[in-house]
Amino acid sequence: AAGVIQSPRHLIKEKRETATLKCYPIPRHDTVYWYQQGPGQDPQFLISFYEKMQSDKGSIPDRFSAQQFSDYHSELNMSSLELGDSALYFCASSLGDRGMNTEAFFGQGTRLTVV
């Protein structure tokens, strides 16, 4: 069965650079979530989209932005990168939004290292 696809799997950037992470949800899923997981930490919710509109916002820094496109894939744009942004970034997808949805399935993540 098709799963959530994230790219790239690994990314190394220097401080103050920008990065773009991509997420391709499970086919027919219309909701995408982005999470950040620091070393030894639990996943922290950043932002979500339903039907190409932002639906919820968590602890996403102002330096980050995201959007969901017409084909339902999503991109997380990160600017002015800081060392503390080094983490695993997960995308999850589900069908439906705000409690009407099915379970969220996660991608394998993008490991971002800022040096």
Add this chain to the structure above:
Amino acid sequence: EDQVTQSPEALRLQEGESSSLNCSYTVSGLRGLFWYRQDPGKGPEFLFTLYSAGEEKEKERLKATLTKKESFLHITAPKPEDSATYLCAVQAFGQGNLIFGKGTKLSVKP
């Protein structure tokens, strides 16, 4: 504030030694409680969703139960391949995102 607390932080078992992981939660209105398994460097793998107190779900050696304040993940006769971090998460009514606990790192020795 919605919150999830998992215990213990780490659990070491011998192969075949059954045990339980705990997930305590406070949430304004529980839409669902989720259990995920996460291997190092990998994305969380969905295990179970529980929606109401008294509900139970099983999958192979795992059984999840739910009360009004907590959930248990029972592991019966674990094997080394069950070693992973088990994450509990809650979803509140009106919100789509999950609030995770810090997980229980399970190690099963042969």
